[in-house]
Amino acid sequence: MTTDTSIYNVLFICTGNSARSILAEAMLNELGKGRFNAYSAGSYPKGEVHPLALATLEHLRMPATGYRSKSWDEFVAPDAPVFDFIFTVCDNAAGEVCPIWPGKPVSAHWGVADPAAVEGPEEQQLKAFKETARILHRRIELFASLPLQRLDSLSLQSELRNIGQQ
Template sequence: MSTDATYNVLFICTGNSARSILAEGILNELGKGKLRAFSAGSHPKGEVHPQALATLKRLHMPDTGYRSKSWDEFVAPQAPVFDFIFTVCDNAAGEVCPLWPGNPVSAHWGLPDPAAVTGTEEQQVKAFRDTAMMLRRRIELLLSLPLHRLDAMSLQSELRKIGQEQ
């Protein structure tokens, strides 16, 4: 990996409506010039959860331009080639994924689904905020890695450790 490369990252979740959208938004904001994020789902819901967009807005990050989409878009010939692929939900981690072009390093960064939280609006807002903060922490750790100096096995090990970060 070269020092001046922009690395492509794909965040996968089953529905591509909450966690993967948050991760895409946070990484695109924090990783400008170094990492470029995308998100997709194995069974996309077809719409982004409104609380995911509201959470990005509360974090002073762009909250427009997102859509719930299938991972099939990213195996097409014109799709970006990914350097990293992260599953952010346990269901997606257990699914048979497409064969991704290139040789992306992958890791599981599972988090509870904030969209599954029922209760008051305040409880739902807190669930999305907590998820966003955990993703932000993991993304900051990713950004601190010397990506261009680590071999694939070392990198995979580091990324898996980050996924266990609480």
């Protein structure tokens, strides 16, 4: 981390990169404009963004275009952004062996239930997406409000873990 005028690069990781990590990417880019560049990736990307993730973003009046399901391999390439923060948003991704990320980013696990795994009527599925979005939105608000440039590494790590338990 550098100065208070820094723009921080953040990567949200989930196994499929079709729902939770996409929602988190969109939310941080919207809520943290000018302070954060958010990205998302998956260890085993589905290859497409879940339509209800995009519908949820539209419901929240956030941009819902331009997202794609992609592998975390894109972010270890030489021309990839160097990340300041990496968050896993699903339990499967948290347990996987991640690539070695340049720059030693601060990481935390912010696990949330997978709304794409909910079966049943579309109304029930959409409700699950909205609940996941609510949880992620609150965590991202808390993260974006932290005085990042004034926190030492241990305090920052502790704050990020606490946010993941909210």
